[in-house]
Every structure is written in C-alpha cells, then in structure tokens.
Amino acid sequence: MQPAVEFRGISKHFGAVKANTDVSFAIAKGAIHGLVGENGAGKSTLMSILYGYYHADGGTILLDGRECQIRSSQEAIRLGIGMVHQHFMLVDNMTVLDNVMLGTEGGFRLASHRAEAEKKLREICARYRLDVDPLATIHDLSVGAQQRVEILKQIYRSANILILDEPTAVLTAQETESLFEILRLFKEQGKTIILITHKLQEIMDITDTVTVMRAGRVVGAVQTAGTSKEALANMMVGRPIENNLPRAPYQPGAPVLEVKGLQLKDSAGVSLLEDINFTLRAGEIVAIAGVSGNGQSELMEILSGMRLPTGGHADFEGKPLPYKRHDADGLPRKFRDLGIAHVPEDRLRDGVVKNFSVMHNTFFGYQDHIKGRWGLFDFKHIAERCAGLLKEFDVRPPNPDLRIGLLSGGNQQKVVIAREVLAKPKLMLVGQPTRGVDIGTIEAIHTQLLALRDAGVAILLVSVELEEVRALADRILVMCGGRITGEMPVNEFDTTRIGLLMGGMHKS
Numbered sequence: 001m002q003p004a005v006e007f008r009g010i011s012k013h014f015g016a017v018k019a020n021t022d023v024s025f026a027i028a029k030g031a032i033h034g035l036v037g038e039n040g041a042g043k044s045t046l047m048s049i050l051y052g053y054y055h056a057d058g059g060t061i062l063l064d065g066r067e068c069q070i071r072s073s074q075e076a077i078r079l080g081i082g083m084v085h086q087h088f089m090l091v092d093n094m095t096v097l098d099n100v101m102l103g104t105e106g107g108f109r110l111a112s113h114r115a116e117a118e119k120k121l122r123e124i125c126a127r128y129r130l131d132v133d134p135l136a137t138i139h140d141l142s143v144g145a146q147q148r149v150e151i152l153k154q155i156y157r158s159a160n161i162l163i164l165d166e167p168t169a170v171l172t173a174q175e176t177e178s179l180f181e182i183l184r185l186f187k188e189q190g191k192t193i194i195l196i197t198h199k200l201q202e203i204m205d206i207t208d209t210v211t212v213m214r215a216g217r218v219v220g221a222v223q224t225a226g227t228s229k230e231a232l233a234n235m236m237v238g239r240p241i242e243n244n245l246p247r248a249p250y251q252p253g254a255p256v257l258e259v260k261g262l263q264l265k266d267s268a269g270v271s272l273l274e275d276i277n278f279t280l281r282a283g284e285i286v287a288i289a290g291v292s293g294n295g296q297s298e299l300m301e302i303l304s305g306m307r308l309p310t311g312g313h314a315d316f317e318g319k320p321l322p323y324k325r326h327d328a329d330g331l332p333r334k335f336r337d338l339g340i341a342h343v344p345e346d347r348l349r350d351g352v353v354k355n356f357s358v359m360h361n362t363f364f365g366y367q368d369h370i371k372g373r374w375g376l377f378d379f380k381h382i383a384e385r386c387a388g389l390l391k392e393f394d395v396r397p398p399n400p401d402l403r404i405g406l407l408s409g410g411n412q413q414k415v416v417i418a419r420e421v422l423a424k425p426k427l428m429l430v431g432q433p434t435r436g437v438d439i440g441t442i443e444a445i446h447t448q449l450l451a452l453r454d455a456g457v458a459i460l461l462v463s464v465e466l467e468e469v470r471a472l473a474d475r476i477l478v479m480c481g482g483r484i485t486g487e488m489p490v491n492e493f494d495t496t497r498i499g500l501l502m503g504g505m506h507k508s
C-alpha cells in the first residue's frame with residue numbers, strides 16, 4: 001500500500017535560518033505518527049508546508065503515491081488534509097455550527113443548508129463520540145470542547161490526514177484521554193494522524209511510528225513499539241536527559257510573601273478566589289497544583305500587580321503590597337521595582353511584545369533598571385547584555401534583531417525566563433514555565449529555577465504538570481474552585497491525594 005504521505009527532500013529556509021533541510025520520511029495510511037524534536041527543530045514548518053501555508057524551497061510531497069503541489073491551505077483541505085493548530089482558529093461569538101460551516105461550499109445563508117449541516121454534524125458527533133452541542137456558542141465552551149470543535153471541523157470537511165500541533169498542551173488529563181479516544185476512532189476509520197508533541201509519554205501511549213527531527217533534519221524514524229522515552233529524548237537532544245536535578249538541602253529562610261485572606265470577586269459578584277492564605281519563604285519553591293481555571297491565574301495576576309484583590313492582603317518582606325485602585329495601572333511596574341519578577345503563563349499575551357525584536361524583549365518592563373547616565377539608554381551595553389543572555393540561555397537562533405514572534409515557543413520562553421532571572425528578584429512568580437517546551441529546554445529552565453531557589457529566591461510556581469511540581473517544589477498547595485484545598489511537603493507527594501484535592505474532595 002502506498003504511504004498516505006511521503007516527504008522527499010523537503011527544504012525550507014527563512015533568511016539565514018534553515019528550518020528544514022532535506023527532510024524525507026513516509027507515513028503509512030491509518031497510522032498515528034508522532035513528530036518530535038526540540039523547539040525550533042522544524043516540525044511546525046514541515047507541517048505548514050504540508051498544509052499549504054508555506055512553500056518548500058525544494059523537494060516534493062506525495063499523497064497516496066501521487067506527487068502533489070499544495071499551493072494553499074484551501075488546496076490542502078481539498079486534498080483531504082486537516083490541521084488543528086496550537087492556537088484555535090475559531091470565531092468566539094459564533095456557534096459551533098457556524099464555525100464549522102464557515103468557508104465551506106454553500107455558505108450558511110440558506111436555512112436548508114444549515115439544517116442539513118446540523119444533521120451531518122450531529123451524526124459526526126455521534127460516530128466519533130464528540131461531546132459538542134452544534135448550537136453552543138464558542139466562548140461558552142471549555143478549551144477541551146473548543147478543540148473538539150476544531151476536530152469536528154476537519155471531519156466535516158472530510159479530512160483523511162489530520163495534523164495536530166501540540167494538542168494536549170492546554171488539556172487536562174481527562175480531556176487528553178478523551179482526545180486520544182477520538183484519535184483511535186479516527187484511525188479505525190483508516191484515517192492518518194500526525195501528532196506533534198513534546199510529551200514523550202503521549203508518543204509512547206498512542207503512536208505507531210515516530211520521526212525525530214533535530215536542527216531541521218530527520219535524525220531518526222522508528223516504530224514506537226521498538227523504542228523508549230529515553231531513547232527518543234536522546235535522539236532529540238543528542239544527549240541523555242537528567243530527570244533528577246541536583247538541589248541544595250531544604251533550608252527555608254525568612255518569609256518573603258505572606259498571603260492573608262486574599263479574595264477576588266468578579267464584577268457580577270462571583271467569587272473567583274476565597275480566603276487564600278499561605279506563606280512563602282526565601283529559598284523555597286511552593287508549587288500550586290490544580291486543574292486550570294481554578295483561580296491559579298487570578299492569584300498570579302494579583303501577586304504580580306496585574307489585578308486588584310477585592311479583599312484580604314499580601315505582605316512582601318513584611319510590608320503590605322500597595323494595592324491602590326487609583327494607581328492600578330502602574331502596579332506591575334511598582335511590584336517589579338520591589339523585586340517581584342513574573343513569568344506569565346500566557347507568554348504571547350503577557351510575556352513578550354511579539355512584533356518587537358528579541359533584544360527589546362530582553363529588557364521590556366525593566367527599562368528603568370538598565371538606563372545609563374542621564375537616564376539615556378546605552379544601546380552598546382544593551383546589545384552586549386543581550387548577546388550574553390542569548391548565549392547563556394541557549395536561545396536559538398541567537399539573533400537579537402529577529403522579531404520575537406518568529407522564535408519558536410520554547411525559545412520565546414527562554415527569553416522571558418532569562419529577562420526575569422537577570423532582574424535578580426527576591427520573589428519569582430512562575431506560571432506554566434514549560435508549556436509547549438521541549439525536554440532539553442525543560443531541563444534548562446528547571447536548572448535555572450532551582451539555582452534561583454538555592455540562591456535564596458522565593459519561588460511561587462503554578463503548573464498543571466504534576467511531574468514538574470514533583471521535580472521542583474519543596475511544598476505543594478492544591479487549588480480547586482478558588483480555594484486552597486490542601487497542602488503537603490514534596491516528600492509526601494501522592495498523585496491520588498493531589499487528584500482528590502484537585503477535585504475539591506477533601507480538606508486537609
């Protein structure tokens with residue numbers, strides 16, 4: 001049988017960056033094929049070429065053994081290729097049905113078309129056990145449900161090859177499991193799936209074959225059954241990955257942050273945070289575990305000055321943080337000046353200014369700290385500082401003039417972490433630091449955070465990844481429904497108990 005997809009000698013460069021070099025591999029029909037590699041290895045570029053979004057500089061793509069010119073995404077869709085992007089392509093205030101019909105033949109003006117489309121959608125939902133109401137509005141849906149709409153859209157358009165770019169980065173464990181159920185059903189129908197993910201356990205759990213890319217080239221193509229997570233990690237990074245990073249013994253110092261009875265209500269009076277109390281000391285990492293959407297983001301926003309609490313207070317080094325309504329806009333800056341650094345969980349929204357250069361992004365927010373004599377910027381100094389930072393944090397490519405939006409997600413994250421670390425904070429607030437980040441970079445980021453802790457910085461970490469919580473935390477708090485439902489030291493780490501606390505099952 002001809003492979004569903006075959007890449008032959010695909011190359012693509014962006015200026016001096018060789019994103020793909022002579023990439024060749026084939027994917028069997030009806031297979032779930034994993035595509036792995038470090039951030040910037042060229043996975044998304046290759047998939048964008050298959051999806052007609054980029055044009056290759058050289059090489060050919062064969063679908064079912066036939067050479068195809070895929071000049072646009074419309075052409076890719078016509079050829080039966082569907083793509084679910086990391087950032088969903090849905091119109092928020094429209095219904096599921098309208099989103100699915102958008103851009104398909106016939107449009108959605110005729111009532112008969114709509115009725116027919118709704119019937120077809122309901123049939124697809126039943127066949128693939130996709131729990132989605134066609135008449136629901138997108139902004140009322142959870143992230144997991146929005147992703148199911150994206151998949152629904154592709155099935156509606158008769159996709160035979162489905163590309164998923166890091167689909168589980170924003171999903172809970174349960175949502176991930178139901179996504180995998182859908183993918184297995186998709187495979188049973190003889191369809192082909194290409195899965196990009198940084199989570200090697202997922203590769204082991206669901207794929208049949210894997211291609212490993214490094215620096216734009218294919219460095220391995222294996223059957224999943226004949227490999228291991230360690231072997232894949234080694235191929236990806238070119239060295240073994242250290243799972244147990246060294247750390248100094250736990251000797252917490254003086255309290256840095258004391259949160260007392262913190263509350264937050266939204267404008268409709270709905271409680272988002274209720275009676276949050278905890279202390280964070282110098283030289284310790286406290287991790288907040290929990291399913292996203294249980295108040296962790298709001299807590300980080302308050303502690304970084306992006307949002308005002310509606311009750312309670314937080315003391316930083318023994319003094320109340322100055323939450324003043326008339327000064328709300330200037331708070332993040334004030335907090336930074338006090339020594340509170342922040343790695344926001346949504347790096348594209350809050351962590352970088354996408355259209356500015358890497359160099360600008362290495363000091364944004366700290367511009368007052370790096371001004372030279374007479375309050376002027378010394379750009380020679382800034383350029384040297386930036387070059388040192390790109391080298392130390394292994395940002396790839398180390399080009400200070402590139403718009404940061406063009407760096408891969410993991411490399412953007414390295415810049416954000418580097419900027420905050422270099423500010424020499426006393427308190428570091430870190431939200432989902434390794435979301436969408438490759439394993440080599442996870443190791444580097446974890447090493448940086450542990451070094452800060454060992455140097456006496458207090459770190460508050462919010463992460464949905466329990467492995468990350470276990471690897472970094474000294475103490476763990478669990479949040480559910482805007483409350484802290486439990487606390488434990490890391491040596492009492494217990495996945496089942498944390499799972500129960502995450503579901504608000506009991507208070508300890």
Ligand SMILES: Nc1ncnc2c1ncn2[C@@H]1O[C@H](COP(=O)(O)OP(=O)(O)OP(=O)(O)O)[C@@H](O)[C@H]1O
Pocket residue numbers: 014017018019037038039040041042043044045046396397406407408409410411436
């Ligand atoms: N439009 C663009 N202009 C300039 N450089 C680009 C562009 N798109 C990608 N690149 C560069 O090409 C290289 C490959 O990027 P790509 O996004 O394909 O990697 P990736 O393996 O998908 O990474 P990640 O896992 O972080 O998503 C990177 O160095 C990236 O900075």
